[in-house]
Amino acid sequence: MSKRSCIFAIALIAGVMAISIGGRSQATVVVAGTLVTLDGDNDGFLDDATIDRVTFDVTAGAFITFDILADEAIGFDLNGDNELTRLNTFIRLFVGNAPGHPIAPDGNIGFDDNGALGSDGSISTFDSILNFGFQFAGTYFLTIEDRVSGFAEAIAGIDLDHTGLWASAGPGFATDHADWQLTLTPQEGEISNVFVTAHSAIPEPTTIALFALGLLGLGAARRRRHHHRT
Ligand SMILES: [Ca+2]
Numbered sequence: 001m002s003k004r005s006c007i008f009a010i011a012l013i014a015g016v017m018a019i020s021i022g023g024r025s026q027a028t029v030v031v032a033g034t035l036v037t038l039d040g041d042n043d044g045f046l047d048d049a050t051i052d053r054v055t056f057d058v059t060a061g062a063f064i065t066f067d068i069l070a071d072e073a074i075g076f077d078l079n080g081d082n083e084l085t086r087l088n089t090f091i092r093l094f095v096g097n098a099p100g101h102p103i104a105p106d107g108n109i110g111f112d113d114n115g116a117l118g119s120d121g122s123i124s125t126f127d128s129i130l131n132f133g134f135q136f137a138g139t140y141f142l143t144i145e146d147r148v149s150g151f152a153e154a155i156a157g158i159d160l161d162h163t164g165l166w167a168s169a170g171p172g173f174a175t176d177h178a179d180w181q182l183t184l185t186p187q188e189g190e191i192s193n194v195f196v197t198a199h200s201a202i203p204e205p206t207t208i209a210l211f212a213l214g215l216l217g218l219g220a221a222r223r224r225r226h227h228h229r230t
């Protein structure tokens with residue numbers, strides 16, 4: 001390669017890099033939480049488990065990687081809290097409020113159970129990972145549960161027939177709770193307003209979840225009315 005074409009090639013590569021870096025306009029976000037066992041259906045048994053929710057906003061065209069770090073299966077304290085917990089995550093992606101999206105609010109648009117380890121230090125393929133391209137800007141949410149609960153349970157935030165891994169994790173592992181960490185990496189576009197809704201401190205999750213859903217419905221009705229007026 002001549003000196004001139006070599007310089008041209010370097011300039012071309014630099015230009016491409018600048019474009020791809022320019023597309024990554026938002027930094028990675030890391031959030032964490034803890035699922036707990038409880039008696040959610042009041043049958044006298046602590047055989048139910050909470051399901052956490054991570055809510056966020058994205059720009060149109062955003063492409064996000066959702067990478068879970070949870071299962072401390074082989075004795076590594078991955079999150080550095082001096083205890084070992086096991087969670088066999090299942091994640092679901094829902095539409096929150098994304099105007100123009102063909103799927104209704106609370107509609108499920110993606111999920112993952114076990115997959116690649118990702119780049120977050122996972123040591124177990126029980127950890128979930130999901131890559132998703134968002135055509136419509138708006139608010140979405142991801143639910144994090146142990147194994148697979150019902151669709152409605154993911155929305156309500158509690159698994160009423162929990163058969164999860166952590167309860168039988170074995171000596172040295174916690175049996176009443178399990179920790180998770182989620183890394184949200186925008187490969188394209190932006191992600192913002194990331195927050196976790198934990199159901200662990202709610203005394204009667206089902207009632208309050210129904211109440212919250214009612215409020216959401218009321219809010220949606222108000223928005224619809226307001227929309228008609230304008
Ligand atoms: Ca129960």
Ligand SMILES: [Ca+2]
Nearest residue numbers: 068117118122
């Ligand atoms: Ca991972």
Ligand SMILES: [Ca+2]
Nearest residue numbers: 077079081083
């Ligand atoms: Ca730990």
Ligand SMILES: [Ca+2]
Nearest residue numbers: 088089113126
């Ligand atoms: Ca899993």
